[in-house]
Amino acid sequence: MLSCRCHINTHAANMILELLVRIFLLIAFLITEELDPFQRVIQPEEMWLYKNPHSVHSTVTTRMLFSSAILVPLCVITIFSLMRKDRLDFLHAVLACSLAELLDGVLTNSIKLIIARPRPDFFYRCFPNGVMTTDLKCTGDLDTINEGRKSFPSGHSSFSFCAFGFTAFYLAGKLHTFESRGRGVGWRILVTLAPLYVALMVALSRTADYRHHYEDVIAGSLLGLAVAYAIYRQYFPALTHATCDKSYARLYALRDAMSLQEYNTNNAISTRIPLDSVKTV
Known part of the structure; x- marks a missing residue:
């Protein structure tokens, strides 16, 4: 009973800490959104690089980006959690995705403010x-x-590749796309790559709207994908692992349950063995 209470208290403390980390990152993101960038000197001879048409129109607006980047991963996570009836997986997938997106936002904004490329x-x-x-x-x-x-870097590219990249990694894990059970099945790889295709279209639209240079888009895309994978691996096994469809939290819960079952079994056996039958050497 005491061990159970300690486990519950530890779990609650971890959840509070996880929440505080995300609140801190959210505040940092909002602050960096409002800060003025470094006033980098622009030479007259380079001004031709920045003479593309300026328009308030965007193919993918910021509202569209944030809405899809939040709702799409959440819907995918919810569907698999309902199919598997796994609340623990849902919780840790949401924790991972939210951490990835907030961290990516802070990193992207910080780099923008320092580089200050026109x-x-x-x-x-x-x-x-x-x-x-x-x-x-x-x-x-x-x-x-x-x-x-x-x-520099492109925020749309970074955020879309982070959100949809995480979704792709999550799908690859749940479908065993890169594990032996998923080899040789075409639809698995197509479903896995679909979110990345969406992210690519969002990134390329920023060059068509004259909002970013190609270098900005490439750097932002790589940054978002790297953050998504790093955070995904913090909560889930490698995509080539046999248990890639389960979160580390679920694997630890299964391990603890098996250890408890083994302990109870051994304890039950020992209580059935008379002490007189135990021979000392």
Whole structure:
């Protein structure tokens, strides 16, 4: 009974700590969203790189990105948890996904603020009338100008590859796509790669909208995918492992249950053996 209570208390403490970590990252993300980037000097001869058309239209808006990046992984996790009736897997998958997305957001914003690379449409953000001043001092809206200095890495690319990349890893684990049981089955690899295809389209749309350079998109995509995989492996086994469809929390619970069952079995056997029958050597 005492051991059970200690386990419950430890689990509750861990959950509180997990929640506090995410609250801290969320606050850090919101703060870095509002900070002004470094005012990097732009030379006149490089201004041609930033003379692409400026438009308020985006193929994938920020609201669309955040909505899909939150809802799609959550729906996939919920479906598999309901099919398997595994609440523990649901909890730890949500913890992993939320940690990955928040950490990715903080890292992406921090790099943006320090690198402060101008966007491809920075010229018309800086000079809305299309006339460049001799001292290169911008005449446009200050918020629009500051936002124009946050090109590297691409936030849309980073966040989409983090969210949909995590979804792809989660599907690969649940479907045993890269494990022996999933080899030679075409639909498994297609289902696994589908989220990455969506992330790729989101990333490429940022170049079509003249919001990012290709280097920004590549760097953001790699960053998001790396964060997603690192956090996924913190909560789930390798995708080539036989138990890749179970979270570490579930595996530990199964191990503890087996240990308890073995202990109870051995204890029951020992109580049935008369002490007189035990011979000392």
